[in-house]
Amino acid sequence: MKATYKDxxxxxxxxxxxxxxxxxxLVPNEVDLAATYGxxxxxxxxxxxxxxxxGLIERRRKAGTRVRMTPIRQARFDIPIVRVxxxxxxxxxxxxxxxxxxxxxxxxxxxxxxxxxxxxxxxxVCMHYxxxxxxxxxxxxxxxxxxxxxxxxxxxxxGPNEWLVATIPFSDVEISxxxxxxxxxxxxxxxxxxxDPVFTIERSTWWEGQAVTYVRLTxxxxxxxxxxx
Amino acid sequence: MKATYKDxxxxxxxxxxxxxxxxxxLVPNEVDLAATYGxxxxxxxxxxxxxxxxGLIERRRKAGTRVRMTPIRQARFDIPIVRVxxxxxxxxxxxxxxxxxxxxxxxxxxxxxxxxxxxxxxxxVCMHYxxxxxxxxxxxxxxxxxxxxxxxxxxxxxGPNEWLVATIPFSDVEISxxxxxxxxxxxxxxxxxxxDPVFTIERSTWWEGQAVTYVRLTxxxxxxxxxxx
DNA sequence: AAGTTACTTATGTCTAGATTTATACTAAGA
DNA sequence: TCTTAGTATAAATCTAGACATAAGTAACTT
Numbered sequence: 001m002k003a004t005y006k007d008x009x010x011x012x013x014x015x016x017x018x019x020x021x022x023x024x025x026l027v028p029n030e031v032d033l034a035a036t037y038g039x040x041x042x043x044x045x046x047x048x049x050x051x052x053x054x055g056l057i058e059r060r061r062k063a064g065t066r067v068r069m070t071p072i073r074q075a076r077f078d079i080p081i082v083r084v085x086x087x088x089x090x091x092x093x094x095x096x097x098x099x100x101x102x103x104x105x106x107x108x109x110x111x112x113x114x115x116x117x118x119x120x121x122x123x124x125v126c127m128h129y130x131x132x133x134x135x136x137x138x139x140x141x142x143x144x145x146x147x148x149x150x151x152x153x154x155x156x157x158x159g160p161n162e163w164l165v166a167t168i169p170f171s172d173v174e175i176s177x178x179x180x181x182x183x184x185x186x187x188x189x190x191x192x193x194x195x196d197p198v199f200t201i202e203r204s205t206w207w208e209g210q211a212v213t214y215v216r217l218t219x220x221x222x223x224x225x226x227x228x229x
Numbered sequence: 230m231k232a233t234y235k236d237x238x239x240x241x242x243x244x245x246x247x248x249x250x251x252x253x254x255l256v257p258n259e260v261d262l263a264a265t266y267g268x269x270x271x272x273x274x275x276x277x278x279x280x281x282x283x284g285l286i287e288r289r290r291k292a293g294t295r296v297r298m299t300p301i302r303q304a305r306f307d308i309p310i311v312r313v314x315x316x317x318x319x320x321x322x323x324x325x326x327x328x329x330x331x332x333x334x335x336x337x338x339x340x341x342x343x344x345x346x347x348x349x350x351x352x353x354v355c356m357h358y359x360x361x362x363x364x365x366x367x368x369x370x371x372x373x374x375x376x377x378x379x380x381x382x383x384x385x386x387x388g389p390n391e392w393l394v395a396t397i398p399f400s401d402v403e404i405s406x407x408x409x410x411x412x413x414x415x416x417x418x419x420x421x422x423x424x425d426p427v428f429t430i431e432r433s434t435w436w437e438g439q440a441v442t443y444v445r446l447t448x449x450x451x452x453x454x455x456x457x458x
Numbered sequence: 459a460a461g462t463t464a465c466t467t468a469t470g471t472c473t474a475g476a477t478t479t480a481t482a483c484t485a486a487g488a
Numbered sequence: 489t490c491t492t493a494g495t496a497t498a499a500a501t502c503t504a505g506a507c508a509t510a511a512g513t514a515a516c517t518t
Contacts, residue, residue: 004471029498040473045500061480061499070310070394075404077304078284084299165299166252175304176455179408179426197408197426226405233501258468269503274469290469291511 003037008047011037016056016067027057027065075227079175079203081161082128082136082217091130095159098125098189102144102151109141113204113211120144122151124160127189133220134190140215147212164205164213172206177225186218196221232266237276240266245285245296256286256294304456308404308432310390311357311365311446320359324388327354327418331373331380338370342433342440349373351380353389356418362449363419369444376441393434393442401435406454415447425450 003011015021027033030048034041048065051057055074059065086093105119115121126138140160142150153163182196190198201217232240244250256262259277263270277294280286288294315322334348344350355367369389371379382392411425419427430446 031498040475042474042501043472046471048499059499060482062482062497063480064498070313075306075308075402077306079304081299162299172458174455174457176453177406177428178453179428179450181424181426195410195424197410199406199408221408224405224407226403228403229401260468269505271471271504272502274471275501277469288469289511290509291467291513293468 003039003043005043005046005050008033008037008039008044009050012047012051013056021067023067023069023071025067027067029064075229077225077227079173081165082138083159083162086128086130086135089130092132094129094132095157096127096129097155098127100124100155105141105143109214113143113206113214115143115211116145124155126155126159128159135220137186137189137218138215139218140213142213143211146207146210160213161215168205168207168212174204176202178202180218182218182221190218190220192221199223199225232268232272234272234275234279237262237266237268237273238279241276241280242285250296252296252298254296256296258293304458306454306456308402310394311367311388312391315357315359315364318359321361323358323361324386325356325358326384327356329353329384334370334372338443342372342435342443344372344440345374353384355384355388357388364449366415366418366447367444368447369442371442372440375436375439389442390444397434397436397441403433405431407431409447411447411450419447419449421450428452428454 012021012027021027027048028036030041030044033044033048037044048057048059052059052065056068056071057065058068083093083095101123102120103123105113105115105121109115109121110117110119122142122144124138124140124142126140127134128136128138138159138161142160142164144151147167149167150163155163178200180198180200182190182192182194182198184194186192186198187194187196190196192198198221199219201219202215203217204214205212241250241256250256256277257265259270259273262273262277266273277286277288281288281294285297286294287297312322312324330352331349332352334342334344334350338344338350339346339348351371351373353367353369353371355369356363357365357367367388367390371389371393373380376396378396379389379392384392407429409427409429411419411421411423411427413423415421415427416423416425419425421427427450428448430448431444432446433443434441
C-alpha cells in the first residue's frame with residue numbers, strides 16, 4: 001500500500017510504456033494520484049518531477065501534466081579527464097608536454113572565444129599515452145588575460161587539463177564532437193596514417209563571462225565514445 | 230531571510246566556485262545548513278540533491294557531503310529525431326526509403342544484440358535530406374522476433390525512427406559516437422568523396438530485455454554535434 | 459589481533475499540511 | 489470584436505516533524 005516515490009515513478013512509467021496512458025494524454029492531477037497510491041502529494045510530486053526531468057512527461061501549471069508526444073531521450077556523457085579515462089581501462093597513463101609558447105591569439109581563436117584584439121595566449125601541445133601507445137593529442141590555448149598565472153606554471157609534469165580543473169572550479173562550457181582526418185602533423189603524434197579518420201572533441205570554456213581556454217582533443221583512430229541509459 | 234532551495238543551491242554553488250569550499254572539503258551537514266539559511270532541512274536537502282545530480286558534490290550517509298575533487302561535468306545531448314533536427318535548422322525535411330528486406334541476422338549483429346541463432350531481421354536503408362541535400366544515411370536492423378508487426382509496415386512515407394518512437398515508448402539504449410571513412414556505398418548516398426571523414430552514431434535499443442533494433446546513422450561530412458552547459 | 463556487535467550520525471525518504479506562482483479560462487468593459 | 493481584469497486550478501515550493509537506512513566508530517569478545 002504505502003507507495004514510495006520510486007513505486008509511483010515506476011508505476012506511472014509502466015502505464016506510459018504499456019500505452020495505457022498514451023502520448024498526449026492528460027495524467028491525473030497530483031491530488032488524485034496521491035489518493036490512488038495512498039501517499040502524500042509530495043511523494044507523487046517527486047515522482048512526477050523526475051519523470052519530467054527525464055523528458056517523459058510535460059508539466060504546466062493549471063494546464064496539468066501530459067505524456068509527451070515524442071519522449072525526449074537524453075544521453076548523458078561524462079566528459080572524461082584523460083588520465084582517469086585511461087586508468088579506468090586498466091592501462092598505464094603517461095603524459096608528455098610537446099611544446100609551450102606565448103603568442104598573440106590567432107584570428108580564428110579570437111573570433112571563437114570573443115577575445116580582444118591584442119590578446120596573448122599560451123599555447124600548449126601535449127600527448128597522452130595509454131600503456132605507451134598514443135591515445136590523445138591535446139592542442140590547448142589558454143587566455144592569459146583571464147589566467148595570467150598560467151604563464152608561470154610548468155606543464156612538464158601535470159597536464160593543463162588537470163591544472164585548470166584545480167584552478168577554475170566552475171565554468172560555462174561549449175563542447176562539440178566531430179570527425180576529421182589525420183593530417184601530417186597528427187600522424188606523427190598518433191602513430192597513424194595520413195587520411196585516417198579521427199574523432200575530435202573541441203571544448204571552449206568561459207568563467208564569469210571571460211574566455212578561459214579552448215582545446216582540441218584528437219583521439220587515436222578507432223576511438224569510440226559510448227554511453228548507456 | 231527565508232531561503233528557497235534555489236537560493237541555497239546557488240549560494241552553495243558560489244561557495245564552491247569561489248573556492249571557499251575547496252574540492253575535497255566536507256560541507257556542513259543538512260541540519261546546520263538549514264539553521265544558517267533559516268529554512269527547513271527538506272529545502273537544503275533538495276538543493277544538495279540537485280548539486281549532487283549535477284556532479285558537483287558527493288554525498289554519503291553518515292560520512293557527510295563533500296565537494297568533488299574533479300567536478301564530473303556531464304554533457305547532455307538530446308537524442309534528435311532527424312526530422313526535428315533538420316526542421317529546427319529551418320530547412321525542409323525530405324525522407325526516402327532506399328531498400329527494405331527481410332534477412333537472417335548477420336553474425337556481427339547477433340553478437341551485438343545477443344540474438345538467437347535463427348533470428349530474422351528487417352533491414353532498412355534510408356536517406357534523410359535537408360533542403361534537398363543529403364543529410365543523414367540510416368542503416369537500420371529491426372529484430373522481427375521482438376517486433377513482428379514491423380514486417381507489415383510500409384516505410385515509404387514515415388521513417389523507421391519515427392515509427393519506432395511511436396511504437397516502443399521506452400527502452401534501454403546504448404549509443405556510441407565515432408569517426409569513420411566514407412566508403413564507395415556511402416559516397417553515392419551522401420554526395421561526398423571516398424575517404425571523406427564522416428561522423429557516425431550507432432544505437433542499440435532493447436525493450437524489456439529483448440533487442441529491438443540497431444541503427445547506424447552516418448552524417449554528411451562536416452557534421453558537428455554541439456552542446457552547451 | 460581479528461572479528462562481531464551496538465551505537466551514533468548524516469543522509470534518504472515520507473507525511474500532512476500550507477503558501478506561492480503561473481496560467482487557462484471567463485466575464486466584464488471598451 | 490477585442491481587450492482586460494478577475495478567478496479558479498494545478499503545479500511548485502516550503503514547513504516541521506518522523507522514521508528508515510547506510511556506514512563510520514567504539515566497545516566487547518574470541
